[in-house]
Amino acid sequence: MSTVSEPLLKVEGLTVAFGDAPPVVQDVGFEVMPGETVGIVGESGSGKTITALSIMRLLPPGARIVRGSIRFDGLPLHELSEAQMRRVRGGDIAMIFQDPFTCLNPVMRIGEQVAEAARLHRDRAEGDPNALAIQMLSAVHLPDPERIARRYPHELSGGQRQRVMIAMAFICHPRLLIADEPSTALDVTVQLQILHLMREMQEQQGTAVLLITHDIGVVAYTCDRVLVMHEGRIVESGSVYEVLEHPRHPYTQRLLEAVGQAG
Amino acid sequence: MSAHPLVEIKGLKVYFPLAHGEVVRAVDGVDLRIHAGEAVGLVGESGSGKSTLARALLRLLPLTAGEVWFDGRPLHRLPEREMRPLRAQMQIVFQDPMASLNPRMRVGAILAEPLEVHRIARGRQAWEQAGRLLERVGLSREHLHRYPHEFSGGQRQRICIARAIATQPRLLVADEPTSALDLSIRAQIHRLLRELQEELNMAILFVTHDLHAVRQVCSRVEVMYLGKIVECAPVQRLFTEPAHPYTRTLLDAVLEPMPSQARRPRRLPTGDAPTATRVPTGCRFHTRCPIAQERCREEEPELREVGKGHRAACFYPLSGGTG
Numbered sequence: 001m002s003t004v005s006e007p008l009l010k011v012e013g014l015t016v017a018f019g020d021a022p023p024v025v026q027d028v029g030f031e032v033m034p035g036e037t038v039g040i041v042g043e044s045g046s047g048k049t050i051t052a053l054s055i056m057r058l059l060p061p062g063a064r065i066v067r068g069s070i071r072f073d074g075l076p077l078h079e080l081s082e083a084q085m086r087r088v089r090g091g092d093i094a095m096i097f098q099d100p101f102t103c104l105n106p107v108m109r110i111g112e113q114v115a116e117a118a119r120l121h122r123d124r125a126e127g128d129p130n131a132l133a134i135q136m137l138s139a140v141h142l143p144d145p146e147r148i149a150r151r152y153p154h155e156l157s158g159g160q161r162q163r164v165m166i167a168m169a170f171i172c173h174p175r176l177l178i179a180d181e182p183s184t185a186l187d188v189t190v191q192l193q194i195l196h197l198m199r200e201m202q203e204q205q206g207t208a209v210l211l212i213t214h215d216i217g218v219v220a221y222t223c224d225r226v227l228v229m230h231e232g233r234i235v236e237s238g239s240v241y242e243v244l245e246h247p248r249h250p251y252t253q254r255l256l257e258a259v260g261q262a263g
Numbered sequence: 264m265s266a267h268p269l270v271e272i273k274g275l276k277v278y279f280p281l282a283h284g285e286v287v288r289a290v291d292g293v294d295l296r297i298h299a300g301e302a303v304g305l306v307g308e309s310g311s312g313k314s315t316l317a318r319a320l321l322r323l324l325p326l327t328a329g330e331v332w333f334d335g336r337p338l339h340r341l342p343e344r345e346m347r348p349l350r351a352q353m354q355i356v357f358q359d360p361m362a363s364l365n366p367r368m369r370v371g372a373i374l375a376e377p378l379e380v381h382r383i384a385r386g387r388q389a390w391e392q393a394g395r396l397l398e399r400v401g402l403s404r405e406h407l408h409r410y411p412h413e414f415s416g417g418q419r420q421r422i423c424i425a426r427a428i429a430t431q432p433r434l435l436v437a438d439e440p441t442s443a444l445d446l447s448i449r450a451q452i453h454r455l456l457r458e459l460q461e462e463l464n465m466a467i468l469f470v471t472h473d474l475h476a477v478r479q480v481c482s483r484v485e486v487m488y489l490g491k492i493v494e495c496a497p498v499q500r501l502f503t504e505p506a507h508p509y510t511r512t513l514l515d516a517v518l519e520p521m522p523s524q525a526r527r528p529r530r531l532p533t534g535d536a537p538t539a540t541r542v543p544t545g546c547r548f549h550t551r552c553p554i555a556q557e558r559c560r561e562e563e564p565e566l567r568e569v570g571k572g573h574r575a576a577c578f579y580p581l582s583g584g585t586g
Binding site for chain 1: 308309445446447449450472474475512513515516517518519520521522523524525526529531532535536
């Protein structure tokens with residue numbers, strides 16, 4: 001382990017395109033330090049989700065990385081085989097999506113699904129997977145975790161399902177969590193609870209977070225640094241205080257004005 | 264403001280029985296007034312019953328109990344045949360414009376339809392009027408020949424709004440009309456609604472979970488929780504002096520775009536919202552309320568005046584009382 005902090009994630013010149021069409025992500029570069037929370041904010045079509053999916057190598061069919069590199073703790077993710085990538089996903093790098101319902105298996109009990117995550121990465125999650133699952137369900141403050149473990153996804157509320165996703169994401173002590181609109185589908189009061197829980201788990205495990213969202217309030221509340229994406233490019237980046245309180249790029253200014261009009 | 268409201272809802276209940284004997288009490292005893300030309304926000308989280316209330320008001324859903332008066336007419340007992348001419352006066356815009364526009368119809372035909380159905384214009388004249396409607400909502404006459412899929416989400420919502428105002432309604436119900444749109448587009452649609460409300464002297468019932476949106480469109484807000492209105496107030500007052508602990512919880516959960524504000528200390532809401540099949544006894548918010556007392560578990564508070572035009576259903580309101 002080095003004493004001078006090296007970036008945990010380093011993305012350079014990332015360019016992604018669908019077939020021969022103009023790139024949807026163009027020359028994107030940024031770093032995430034260990035334990036840091038970095039937000040990528042942008043409107044739909046800005047390329048923020050495609051950037052996240054490139055890191056996980058989960059691009060939709062037809063899309064490919066045209067140029068650029070993605071290094072995770074020195075490991076070139078863009079060059080790994082699918083088999084190697086599978087060991088990274090859910091292990092060193094976990095992911096949470098907007099809609100927990102579509103990520104959970106509808107015919108599998110909650111406890112089994114959480115335990116499954118531990119079983120896939122035995123080297124990282126020690127002990128009996130089932131016991132570990134209960135422990136994690138309790139760590140994300142689900143009341144009566146033994147009972148929740150026996151339930152199916154449709155028997156839980158949206159907020160409870162997102163807690164389950166967080167339990168699954170953290171069961172293997174990931175070093176990086178990529179969260180794509182983790183609270184967007186939730187009611188505001190539940191959103192606050194979920195963001196708070198993510199922060200708590202992140203601090204306990206020292207995890208870095210890359211948070212993808214269209215919601216500037218969520219970035220302002222949770223992130224250390226922010227990258228503003230527009231039409232496939234990063235147009236502005238810096239600490240949340242710099243970027244959101246003193247935006248320099250006209251696009252960031254426009255985005256903030258649109259929210260500011262509320263006041 | 265005339266003394267006699269455009270819409271008056273009294274003791275409205277909308278229940279949905281489930282197969283195994285349980286009952287969803289989606290709207291559970293609501294009184295609500297909307298005056299002509301007034302923009303009222305109906306705010307609540309999912310499951311609060313806000314959309315059900317809006318649809319029941321337009322008689323798009325059967326009412327379980329209560330009364331709905333529109334311009335002095337008792338909608339709750341009008342036969343459908345007598346409802347039809349009234350429908351021109353009350354229109355609705357939904358969240359997903361793509362789902363409410365026929366993909367095989369040109370925009371011109373979509374807009375001409377209500378004009379023809381309600382015998383306002385026909386043929387070329389209707390087409391002509393459709394062009395004017397498009398221009399009014401910020402699109403252009405050339406768009407008449409296009410199909411819905413050729414437009415962006417924001418443009419499609421403009422088309423839905425154009426269709427809704429075609430009959431010059433006196434009430435427009437907007438049910439989460441901007442929730443699916445990007446931020447910058449949202450603000451534009453809100454501005455458009457506000458302009459139309461003033462220009463056409465049209466009342467708006469703006470149903471949303473988004474408190475920012477309410478501020479941009481409405482002058483008065485009604486807050487709904489588990490089937491009941493728990494607070495109503497002029498918009499500015501609601502934001503600065505919420506009286507109901509639930510409203511306070513909602514406002515406290517709004518994240519400001521400035522980090523220095525967003526990171527202010529805030530109280531974390533407790534627990535999950537109960538479902539409308541198992542409504543708590545007494546005050547329905549008592550299970551999550553930070554200041555609940557013994558009385559709140561047993562007795563249900565009614566809406567009471569806590570200030571000018573400001574009412575809250577709470578035994579221990581947080582502010583007000585002096586007006």
